[in-house]
Amino acid sequence: MDKYTETSEYIARRIADAGKDMPRVAVVLGSGLGKLGDMIADPLIIPYSEIPNFKASTAVGHKGNLIVGTLGGKTMLAMQGRFHYYEGYTMQEVTFPVRVFATLGICTLFVSNAAGAINPEYKVGDLMVITDHINLMPNPLIGPNNEKFGPRFPDMTEVYSPRLRCSADRHASVLGISLRHGVYVAGTGPTYETPAEYRFYRAIGGDACGMSTVPEVIVARHSGMEVFGISVVTNQANDLKSGAVNDGDDVVRQADAAADRMTALIERMIHEI
Numbered sequence: 001m002d003k004y005t006e007t008s009e010y011i012a013r014r015i016a017d018a019g020k021d022m023p024r025v026a027v028v029l030g031s032g033l034g035k036l037g038d039m040i041a042d043p044l045i046i047p048y049s050e051i052p053n054f055k056a057s058t059a060v061g062h063k064g065n066l067i068v069g070t071l072g073g074k075t076m077l078a079m080q081g082r083f084h085y086y087e088g089y090t091m092q093e094v095t096f097p098v099r100v101f102a103t104l105g106i107c108t109l110f111v112s113n114a115a116g117a118i119n120p121e122y123k124v125g126d127l128m129v130i131t132d133h134i135n136l137m138p139n140p141l142i143g144p145n146n147e148k149f150g151p152r153f154p155d156m157t158e159v160y161s162p163r164l165r166c167s168a169d170r171h172a173s174v175l176g177i178s179l180r181h182g183v184y185v186a187g188t189g190p191t192y193e194t195p196a197e198y199r200f201y202r203a204i205g206g207d208a209c210g211m212s213t214v215p216e217v218i219v220a221r222h223s224g225m226e227v228f229g230i231s232v233v234t235n236q237a238n239d240l241k242s243g244a245v246n247d248g249d250d251v252v253r254q255a256d257a258a259a260d261r262m263t264a265l266i267e268r269m270i271h272e273i
């Protein structure tokens with residue numbers, strides 16, 4: 001039995017033992033955005049430490065729980081805390097949970113993150129719907145292709161579901177939340193960018209940048225999941241001339257402050273799925 005099967009069978013058994021339906025939607029909660037996990041009704045909380053083949057989540061603002069429960073009236077699964085490449089995990093380890101989700105039959109993946117604004121119009125606290133990405137990290141699909149999950153050369157022309165981006169716009173306008181739409185640039189971290197790197201990211205077409213999300217999204221698209229990505233702008237990466245510095249604790253604080261808006265939006269979107 002491969003590791004994906006072993007882990008997904010363990011999770012499926014825990015879900016069945018708790019008398020819950022199998023979720024079809026999963027959410028990956030980024031830095032400081034674990035709050036959504038606390039809003040899930042009737043939760044089954046499985047610490048990563050109990051799940052075979054799962055790693056520990058070591059990043060600030062990442063709790064390390066898999067939660068199965070109800071949000072927006074639907075059974076869903078949330079990862080409260082993700083694995084980052086900068087923590088020293090391999091790309092296969094970073095994206096392992098997404099392969100497990102595919103094995104479990106998850107069809108739709110929501111991914112969230114804290115990000116630095118590169119677009120000079122963006123402000124701290126803004127929510128940005130990810131329309132596309134630029135990957136400056138190693139590609140998680142490098143290596144032998146596992147045909148069970150998807151093709152050798154996956155198409156990446158429409159990574160972030162137009163249908164779900166439309167749904168986000170509709171619900172945001174009902175909620176009175178304003179949304180940005182932009183391109184997410186993924187670097188490895190753990191260093192924040194130098195001013196020259198931020199200028200480079202802007203020049204190549206980025207609106208916000210971070211150290212996560214893209215590996216999981218690539219693996220999710222490889223296995224045919226529909227993907228929605230959202231960034232919370234936690235720092236103005238374009239404004240380093242003002243003497244501002246980037247600080248990890250501040251990033252988590254700013255993400256926490258925006259988490260209620262993001263949660264309200266995702267809850268309505270899940271309800272509609």
Ligand code: HPA
Pocket residue numbers: 114115116117189192193209210211234235237246251
């Ligand atoms: N750069 C990279 N990752 C980040 C940033 C940033 O400015 N802010 C939050 N995550």
